[in-house]
Amino acid sequence: MDVETEALIASLDNPIKTTIASWTFWQGEYFNYPVVVSRTEIGLANAAAATTLAIEHFKPACIINQGTAGGHDPELYRGDIVVGERSFNMAALKSQFTDKGKGMHPQTWKRLGYPMHLREDDKVVEHEQFFATPELVTLALEQAGHYSQGKVVKGVIGTADEWNRELDRINWYHETFGTSVEEMETSAVALVAHAYKVPFLGVRVLSNTDQHEQDFEPRTAIDCQNYTLVVIEALIKNVLS
Template sequence: MFKIEVHAKSAQRPIVIQGAMPVEVDKLIQGLKKVKKEKYGSFVFYKGEINRYPVIVSKTGKGMENAAAATAIAIVKYHPIAIINQGTSGGHVPNIHVFDIVVGKRVTNIGSFKTEIRGKNQGITPTRWMPMDLTASEESEEEVKAGQIRYFEGDQALLADAMKITDQYHKGKVVEGTIGSADVWNNEVDRINWLNSLFSTFVEEMEAASSAQVAESFQVPFLGIRIVSNNIVNGEKYNPNTETAGQSYVYKLVKTYIYNLTKK
């Protein structure tokens, strides 16, 4: 495990806020002061300040690979004190509604599986696939015990600050829960129910777990946050206004986190 060496005071290390799509970061960028845009490959970073504290908004692009690459670049280039990966998501349980926010007590990759051994014409059995933790070994997955789920825990300080400001959010409820990530858009309710039973997921999206994995490898505090934009399980349709609402909540979280950092 590699840990970034930090020579500057912690108060000067930026907070990185990630979002996959322009609509998931535009409002956050508008909230920055003294903005400077930097680009590495296809990855765009908006450096600025919130309450005179350095904050970087990272437009990662969609998907696990983009999120992982953007996270690694952000850590190596900017040495952040914390990373918040936020955006929209689809609900996995009927009591999670559009505009509700899930604060990631933990995130997990719901697309990493090992299948059964089945010969030609023996069919496929997706509900018998076993979760696979690719971080458990550097060797072939033949050496890894199948059925092992890897969860990445949210940073306790970030999590606590996120839950302290729930009374400032009035468009839905805010809950702690498990966020599931994969390069898959699930529209089969039976499959969603199966994923929920296996991983205890509240929502699904396509970035947080890969960002969390990279952040953990560098020992950078991480938190995933997702607002529910639709929920096929209970029939609630997509609402584009969730994108702005989610960013507003994250903006308040960042201000709270900055206050607690700078008062020390």
């Protein structure tokens, strides 16, 4: 969504806008270091395509995917930020055969690895999840003191082209797979970053959570970007420069 990138774009010095097919990028400087903002659009396919184009055209030193998310963890509230230690495609599920008229049993569904498989050294490797670069996770958590709109925690990001509002389903995801939040892009970006061997971090703010009857609040997207800018500043000053 546009609101998820507006503050990042506004922070760039001398931004240059580039559009490739359906995806747009802004290349500029932040603290005198080259930074590219990618508007990935919504969903796994868009996110993977935008990330591939960004890597091929701009050769980033690392990738931070940030934005809004819906809460799964009942300990988290709107405005809290999850630094994703890992992410996975939570819609990659397999059901067992049941005969006609025997109903649906989603609580028995199992996770699939092969929708997230990659070919590595000419061998197919299945990934049930993708871990963020540990140094980036640590760096991001160290900036938590700069964020006053909620707490900052390490967690698990579930990705799917879904918006779940059934509390039993949300709790099933959280209890079965440990999801902190759900959104629609992170694991797709992580897959592409892993394939290209680019360091990666996912950061998500709870914009809404049915665990506490808190509806979508657009302002949280700005708050997440401002926190991400603090992380980028620390990255530039302590790692990249």
